[in-house]
Amino acid sequence: MLDCKSCIHRCIRTILADVLPLRPTPQHFPGRNVSLPFPGSTRRAYGTAAAIAKVPSKNHAQVPQKRPVNLYGEQKRNAVARGQQIPRTELEHELRYLKDPLKLADHVRGILRRDEDKKALEIVRAAGRDVLCTVSWNHLMDYEMSKGRVNAALKMYNEMKKRAQIPDAHTYTILLRGLAWHTHYPQALGKALSLYHSMFTPNSPIKPSIIHTNAVLKVCTRARDMDSMWGIAAKLPSRGMGAPDNLTFTTILNAVRHNVLLSLNKSETEEQMSRRREKAILEGRRMWDDIIGRWRSGDMWIDEEMVCAMGRLLLIGGRPRDWDDVLSLVEQTMTVPRLVPRLGTPAREGARVPQLAVGDNAVFEREDKEDGEPEAGAEFNRVDISNAVVHIKGGQTQPAGYARPGNNILSLVIEACIKMRAKQTAQDYWGLLTDPTGYDIIPDDDNYHIYMRLLRLSRASEGAVRLLKEEMASSKNFTFLKKTFRIAISTCVRDKNNPNVMYHANQILDLMQSKLDDPDIPTMTMYMSLAISTDDGGNIVKALKRLNPSTVNLKSLLFYGPLQPVDQDRRQDAEDTIGLVQMMVGSYDRLMNKGEVKREDYGEHAKERSKLAAFVTRYKIRNEPRTQRGMRKRIEWKREEESDADAED
Numbered sequence: 001m002l003d004c005k006s007c008i009h010r011c012i013r014t015i016l017a018d019v020l021p022l023r024p025t026p027q028h029f030p031g032r033n034v035s036l037p038f039p040g041s042t043r044r045a046y047g048t049a050a051a052i053a054k055v056p057s058k059n060h061a062q063v064p065q066k067r068p069v070n071l072y073g074e075q076k077r078n079a080v081a082r083g084q085q086i087p088r089t090e091l092e093h094e095l096r097y098l099k100d101p102l103k104l105a106d107h108v109r110g111i112l113r114r115d116e117d118k119k120a121l122e123i124v125r126a127a128g129r130d131v132l133c134t135v136s137w138n139h140l141m142d143y144e145m146s147k148g149r150v151n152a153a154l155k156m157y158n159e160m161k162k163r164a165q166i167p168d169a170h171t172y173t174i175l176l177r178g179l180a181w182h183t184h185y186p187q188a189l190g191k192a193l194s195l196y197h198s199m200f201t202p203n204s205p206i207k208p209s210i211i212h213t214n215a216v217l218k219v220c221t222r223a224r225d226m227d228s229m230w231g232i233a234a235k236l237p238s239r240g241m242g243a244p245d246n247l248t249f250t251t252i253l254n255a256v257r258h259n260v261l262l263s264l265n266k267s268e269t270e271e272q273m274s275r276r277r278e279k280a281i282l283e284g285r286r287m288w289d290d291i292i293g294r295w296r297s298g299d300m301w302i303d304e305e306m307v308c309a310m311g312r313l314l315l316i317g318g319r320p321r322d323w324d325d326v327l328s329l330v331e332q333t334m335t336v337p338r339l340v341p342r343l344g345t346p347a348r349e350g351a352r353v354p355q356l357a358v359g360d361n362a363v364f365e366r367e368d369k370e371d372g373e374p375e376a377g378a379e380f381n382r383v384d385i386s387n388a389v390v391h392i393k394g395g396q397t398q399p400a401g402y403a404r405p406g407n408n409i410l411s412l413v414i415e416a417c418i419k420m421r422a423k424q425t426a427q428d429y430w431g432l433l434t435d436p437t438g439y440d441i442i443p444d445d446d447n448y449h450i451y452m453r454l455l456r457l458s459r460a461s462e463g464a465v466r467l468l469k470e471e472m473a474s475s476k477n478f479t480f481l482k483k484t485f486r487i488a489i490s491t492c493v494r495d496k497n498n499p500n501v502m503y504h505a506n507q508i509l510d511l512m513q514s515k516l517d518d519p520d521i522p523t524m525t526m527y528m529s530l531a532i533s534t535d536d537g538g539n540i541v542k543a544l545k546r547l548n549p550s551t552v553n554l555k556s557l558l559f560y561g562p563l564q565p566v567d568q569d570r571r572q573d574a575e576d577t578i579g580l581v582q583m584m585v586g587s588y589d590r591l592m593n594k595g596e597v598k599r600e601d602y603g604e605h606a607k608e609r610s611k612l613a614a615f616v617t618r619y620k621i622r623n624e625p626r627t628q629r630g631m632r633k634r635i636e637w638k639r640e641e642e643s644d645a646d647a648e649d
Contacts, residue, residue, distance in 0.1 A: 091126050098127060105135040112143045121156075128163050138171055145178030150185045153178060169206050172199060176215035183222040192219040193228060210236075214247045221255035224262065229255055239299060246306050249291055253309040256280050257316060274318050281322060284313045289379045292332075296383055302403050307333045311412045315419065326416040328380035334405050336439070339428045354421040405433060407444050414450050423458040426451075445479060448472055452487045461495040461504040464488045468511055480515040485523045493526055496533050502542070505530055509546065518557065519550050521576040528583050537596025540587050548608065551581060555615055574623075578616060585612050 098104040104127055111120040117140070124136045137160045144153035157175060160167065172195060179185070179192045196216040199208040213232065220229035233252060237243050260280045268276075288310055294300045311329055314322040324343040330336045341347035410433050417426035430451060433441045443451070448467070455464045468488060472478050485508060492505045505527055512523060524547055531543035554577050588609035591597045597605060 091122060094123060095127055098123075099131060101131055101133055101135060104131060104133055105139060108136040109139050112139060117143060125163070128165055132165070134160075134165050134168050134171065137165055138168075138174055141171070142174045142178070145174065145181065148182060150178065150182050150188065154191065166205060169209065169212070172196075172206060172208075172212055173215060176212060176219065180215060180218040180222060183219060189219060189223040189225055189228070192216050196232075208242070210242055210245055210248065213242070214245075214251060217248065217251045217255075221251055221258065224259060226255065226259055243299065246301050246303050249287065250306045250309045253284055253287065253306070253313055256283055257309075257313045260316060277316050277318065281313060281317045284310060285379050292379065292383060302333050304334075304403050304406050304408055307403055308408045308412050311416070315412075315415060320420065323416050323419040325380050326412060330405070330409060330413060332380045332382055333403050334409065335402050336405060336409075336433070339432070340422065340425045353425060405439055405441065407441060407447055409433070410441050410443065410447050411450050414447075414454060418450075418454050418457060421457070423454060423460075426454050442477055443471075443475070444477055445481070448475075448478060449484065449487060452484070452491065456487060456491040456494055459491070459495040459498075461492045461498060461501055464491040465504045465507050468508065473511070473515075482516065482520040482523070485512045485516075485520055486526070489523050489526045489530070493530050493533070496530060502531065502534065502539050506546070519553070521554070521573060521580055524550060525576065525580045525583065528580065528587065532583075532587060532590075537591055537594075540591060541597060544584060544587060544608070547580075547584065551584070551612070554580075558619065574619075578619060581612050581616055585609055585616070588612075 094107075098107055104124075108120045108124060111117075111123070120136075120143075121140060124133055124140060127133050127136070137156065141153045141156050144150075144156065153175065157167070157171070160171075175195055176192055179188045182188060185191075193216065196208060196212060198204060199206055199212065213236065217229055217232060220226075220232065229252070233244070233248070236248070257280065260277050291300075291302070291306070295302050307329060311326045314326050314329070317323070320343055327338050327340065328342065331338050340353055410430070413429045413433070414426050417423070417429065433439045434443060441447075448471070452464055452467065455461075455467065465488070468484075472480070472484070488508045489505060492501050492508065495501050495504075498504075509523075509527060512520060528543055528547060531539045534540075558574055558577055588605050592602055592605060
């Protein structure tokens with residue numbers, strides 16, 4: 001039936017395909033090394049693997065194999081070439097002399113000062129195998145926080161723990177303080193609370209101190225999470241380790257004030273807002289009663305920062321009682337005597353202080369007064385701390401002292417006097433606190449500016465000029481700013497009925513030109529408006545002649561200098577310059593239309609007016625949008641064509 005070999009092979013192959021797999025394995029033939037010769041196969045059977053390796057295949061040419069590439073080594077060499085990593089030999093050379101953790105930390109800090117943070121990180125990673133380098137990791141995290149890279153600092157903290165480097169108390173302080181700096185980070189509050197609460201776990205090697213508590217309270221304050229802040233403060237012990245200190249109460253008082261000022265509600269009425277502020281002041285008063293109790297028992301210090309936090313909380317209120325209690329607060333904590341009797345006493349009625357009308361302020365009585373709670377203002381009565389002692393390190397004690405007044409207190413007292421319209425009282429306090437034989441406070445920029453606001457309130461233009469020329473110009477700690485001259489010239493604007501007001505304004509302008517590199521445009525605008533408000537043509541002419549040289553410089557700065565409108569601030573300066581020039585053009589029109597100048601001077605004034613008007617037109621054409629410019633040109637062309645057609649007709 002099967003006459004040829006091909007038919008026999010085909011039949012055998014069909015039978016074997018139904019019984020055995022296509023490629024039989026040694027399991028099908030146990031104990032024997034069998035290789036079935038399938039038809040069509042060109043493979044030869046060899047006895048050893050060496051023979052297989054020596055004899056190439058007849059059907060395929062031998063392809064030479066490449067040596068396997070070490071991808072990690074190539075990436076590392078490329079990183080070293082790009083400067084992303086330092087060579088291993090250089091690392092080993094530096095680490096040879098950094099076996100001491102202190103020297104390692106100093107070396108890392110020096111590298112970070114040169115902003116070589118990647119090199120510092122590689123050194124700390126390599127040194128961590130043999131040296132305990134917790135301080136070096138702290139330097140790295142502090143550097144990342146100072147650069148605003150919160151995520152990188154938190155990653156370093158996790159990497160530090162993975163490398164068996166135990167965090168210390170300063171590590172948590174750096175992280176919490178950095179999160180307080182960068183509360184705009186989306187998870188700043190959650191990370192801070194997680195770090196703080198992790199220190200309370202039983203397996204935590206570091207237990208939280210009041211330093212960590214103050215740091216996390218600052219995070220809650222800046223994140224405006226009052227619930228978390230009060231929850232942390234409620235768990236603090238009243239005395240002993242971890243008890244609140246002066247910084248704790250300062251942070252809480254500032255948080256209460258900021259929460260009231262920043263939580264604005266458009267649907268809230270003025271009365272509701274005033275009641276909310278009074279509630280915040282009431283919380284501060286109750287807290288201050290507790291603070292004074294701790295101070296008298298010697299459990300804590302009182303410093304200027306805490307006094308100012310309480311004082312500024314009182315100033316947000318609308319009651320004269322709160323403003324007057326600021327002076328009692330300063331007397332209680334710093335023994336600075338009150339220079340005006342207390343509000344509500346018979347002696348106050350005869351004092352040189354304006355009597356504020358009750359209807360002008362939102363007055364709300366304390367309806368929720370608890371039993372045994374002192375009357376309003378009693379929290380700031382004078383206290384005797386002669387027997388109080390404060391415990392310091394080493395088990396030693398020292399007498400508790402009063403806080404020393406500084407620049408912040410000087411500003412606080414002047415602000416309270418401004419609220420009460422007590423100009424003479426403010427001047428008395430200024431003389432008392434700045435007296436070299438007394439408290440010897442050297443006023444800074446803020447002190448001078450707030451005192452000038454007091455002079456502006458009382459329309460004392462002569463006093464403002466005297467303060468500028470005699471005290472501020474001779475002070476080594478004062479720097480003239482643009483707002484200095486704006487406040488001074490606005491004092492003259494309020495004192496416009498004074499016949500010598502233009503003389504005072506000219507002195508302010510002379511001092512501005514000698515102290516500032518570039519003239520202040522709003523100051524010159526107020527000077528021009530002051531001359532116009534006097535309704536005197538002579539004052540207006542003098543003001544125009546005074547400002548004409550300055551406008552030439554302003555035009556140069558506007559077209560060729562730093563006043564070119566490239567950003568928002570410079571655009572605002574350009575608009576102020578155009579407003580000043582337009583006001584000067586209007587002044588020239590007024591002089592000629594009302595006949596406030598001689599007829600023979602009209603030509604000169606018209607010439608100056610034309611120059612200024614042309615400058616305004618040229619600037620507007622140059623800076624108007626292209627679409628408006630093209631539309632304006634098309635309108636002009638259309639008008640010219642119409643006029644030509646009319647002329648031909």
